[in-house]
Amino acid sequence: MNFVAFERAKQGTGASRRLRISGRTPGIVYGGSAEPQLIEVDHNALWHALKKEAFHSSVLDMELNGKTSKVLLRDVQYHPFKQLVLHIDFQRVDEKTKLHMKVPLHFSGAEESPAVKVDKCMVNPVVNELDVTCMPSDLPEFIAVDLSKLEKGTSLHLKDIKLPKGVSAVIRGNKQNPVLVSVVAPVVVVETPADAAPAADAKGKGKGKK
Structure with a gap:
């Protein structure tokens, strides 16, 4: 699977909030020999991708600045009640490392x-x-x-x-x-015979008042 990411120039709570309002999700790519890279991803495209099982368990092709690199999805932060992805983390993949x-x-x-x-x-x-x-x-x-x-x-x-x-x-x-x-194993239900009424009740019904 592949997705497109863009460089993110600003960081901080205010910048991330403005980014989400514009329809983008802030994220980060880390790992390997390179420094961590701040990125942003189109929220709608990301939301639909996250519904696919393969996006969570496969090596992904991330296109950034015209170059494609291999990454893994490592963490997703969702809004408590809105259909909103707050932040996403990816890890670079080294083809020679397990x-x-x-x-x-x-x-x-x-x-x-x-x-x-x-x-x-x-x-x-x-x-x-x-x-x-x-x-x-x-x-x-x-x-x-x-x-x-x-x-x-x-x-x-x-x-x-x-x-x-x-x-x-x-x-x-x-x-x-x-x-x-x-x-x-299935639960075996043992039914009680209908005529197994208590003997005392049967005797009681036959008694009359003197």
């Missing part, structure tokens, strides 16, 4: 799995994205996860999926093989 990114997981095949089709279980994703490291050229837009083999009484763990070539998962703490998807 990236650390969160990549979305795309689940499919759950409805065809024995757990759902035969045993009527519920399949619940525990996480929707995965921390990974890889070279920029190997960064996937998403990771496809096939759930068609899930069975009742099982869960899908990290080691059960095949990561794209060149991509490694980032493991934190003691969770060497975290659960990605859990399988929940």
Whole structure:
């Protein structure tokens, strides 16, 4: 994906406010050997781009002053209640340096799995994205996860999926093989027979006043 950025000459709260009123969003590009670069981006174009999953998880082509460079979206600040992007941060990409990114997981095949089709279980994703490291050229837009083999009484763990070539998962703490998807068995409701009324009530109805 690509987007166009412009140099931002002024900084500060007042300058940023005026920039937003004019339909631009202030931002910054940092990282690499160059100094941080103040930029501004067309707000409407940015707003629509942010709705696309790939804009958050892919290496982006940023056009600035007629030159194109590779960047990653690193942070977005939204207005608390208005449909307004207050500020955006990008990081320069070095083609020879590994990236650390969160990549979305795309689940499919759950409805065809024995757990759902035969045993009527519920399949619940525990996480929707995965921390990974890889070279920029190997960064996937998403990771496809096939759930068609899930069975009742099982869960899908990290080691059960095949990561794209060149991509490694980032493991934190003691969770060497975290659960990605859990399988929940259906709740069995035991109905009480209609004629199982308390004996005392039945006896009480037969008594009359003397």
